[in-house]
Amino acid sequence: MEHMGIEPGRLQFSWISSAESTKFVEVVTQVTNAIKALGPNSDFTKKLAEVA
Amino acid sequence: MLSYAEKIREIAGRLLTSGAVEMIIGFRRGTIPMMNEPHFAKTPADVPKLVWDSHCGINLANYLTDRKEKIGIVAKGCDSRNIVTHIIENKIKREQLVVIGVPCRGMVDKRKIALKCPGEITEVVETETGITARGNGFSQDFDKQDVLQHNCSLCIHRNPVIHDELVAPPVEEQKGIDRYTDVRAIEAMSPEQRWKYFEDLLAPCVRCYACRNACPLCYCPTCFVDESRPQWVGKGQDASDVRTFHFLRAYHCAGRCTDCGSCERSCPVGINMRVFTKKLEKDCLDLFGWEAGLSPDVRPPLDVYRPNDPNDFIK
Numbered sequence: 011m012e013h014m015g016i017e018p019g020r021l022q023f024s025w026i027s028s029a030e031s032t033k034f035v036e037v038v039t040q041v042t043n044a045i046k047a048l049g050p051n052s053d054f055t056k057k058l059a060e061v062a
Numbered sequence: 063m064l065s066y067a068e069k070i071r072e073i074a075g076r077l078l079t080s081g082a083v084e085m086i087i088g089f090r091r092g093t094i095p096m097m098n099e100p101h102f103a104k105t106p107a108d109v110p111k112l113v114w115d116s117h118c119g120i121n122l123a124n125y126l127t128d129r130k131e132k133i134g135i136v137a138k139g140c141d142s143r144n145i146v147t148h149i150i151e152n153k154i155k156r157e158q159l160v161v162i163g164v165p166c167r168g169m170v171d172k173r174k175i176a177l178k179c180p181g182e183i184t185e186v187v188e189t190e191t192g193i194t195a196r197g198n199g200f201s202q203d204f205d206k207q208d209v210l211q212h213n214c215s216l217c218i219h220r221n222p223v224i225h226d227e228l229v230a231p232p233v234e235e236q237k238g239i240d241r242y243t244d245v246r247a248i249e250a251m252s253p254e255q256r257w258k259y260f261e262d263l264l265a266p267c268v269r270c271y272a273c274r275n276a277c278p279l280c281y282c283p284t285c286f287v288d289e290s291r292p293q294w295v296g297k298g299q300d301a302s303d304v305r306t307f308h309f310l311r312a313y314h315c316a317g318r319c320t321d322c323g324s325c326e327r328s329c330p331v332g333i334n335m336r337v338f339t340k341k342l343e344k345d346c347l348d349l350f351g352w353e354a355g356l357s358p359d360v361r362p363p364l365d366v367y368r369p370n371d372p373n374d375f376i377k
Contacts, residue, residue, distance in 0.1 A: 013256065014260055014305070015256035015258070015260060017253050022377060024377045056303075
């Protein structure tokens with residue numbers, strides 16, 4: 011995805027066991043903050059067809 | 063390379079007459095120059111139509127999927143690697159096949175020739191090293207090396223990796239080729255530049271799916287773009303849908319693509335979508351030391367777990 015031009019950091023992977031609730035909260039908070047800092051991604055927003 | 067045709071016909075005739083195979087898949091001349099098409103010879107009478115020249119770029123492994131009969135197939139280096147991939151993925155059995163191996167020196171890119179000619183090409187004549195294109199009021203000579211398909215000029219597996227018959231002695235493999243200059247050039251760009259690069263690359267795409275249809279890896283009974291329940295991707299010309307199609311198709315080919323160039327060759331508007339698959343090919347080589355289709359006995363990297371598989375991307 012990053013090769014295609016998505017900003018680094020917008021796509022993240024993590025491995026969390028169902029027993030690791032604390033880690034889950036930590037990761038979700040981290041990811042949310044990181045992505046909020048990047049701002050909204052408009053690249054995949056569909057536009058209405060341009061008509062002449 | 064031109065003498066191959068005679069030898070292919072001889073082998074095909076022998077295999078069909080003896081009943082060793084029920085069908086030979088090879089090439090016949092197309093309706094216009096430089097467009098050879100697949101030929102399915104089922105009786106010795108069909109054999110004389112078989113040809114071989116520098117316009118046999120289609121990957122014939124595409125026609126093997128789920129066939130039940132015994133088949134003789136003409137295979138270049140890349141075709142043979144895709145046949146191996148088909149065998150690994152249980153799309154055909156090795157016992158069903160008689161592989162007629164063709165050591166290949168590369169196929170020519172019809173667009174490179176057409177671009178340099180002033181008018182419509184009506185006749186193309188070929189010698190061992192050169193090509194002459196003729197049309198109304200012009201005749202132009204080309205060195206074959208100058209008009210090779212891009213993937214052929216970077217090919218490092220010209221000889222078939224599996225074969226039962228070989229039409230000629232193996233050719234010398236190209237050495238010291240840097241296969242990934244184009245991928246590295248993209249890697250060096252900033253995210254915005256990359257986004258722009260792919261946007262420009264895919265702008266002319268008309269979503270005809272010729273690349274998918276020509277690809278020997280794309281054999282799903284229903285492709286994800288054709289699914290309507292659920293509909294994974296929009297069917298229109300919206301840039302994000304076009305991109306999703308190309309991007310996901312490339313992903314489905316990860317660790318399987320042999321860079322045979324069928325997708326690019328078949329594209330009616332000349333998009334080089336190989337830059338997607340080549341990135342994945344490069345990653346497979348860098349991360350897993352894997353090149354697709356070299357041996358039927360080794361499982362592909364996305365198919366096996368190894369304790370030392372790279373996992374730095376997981377936090």
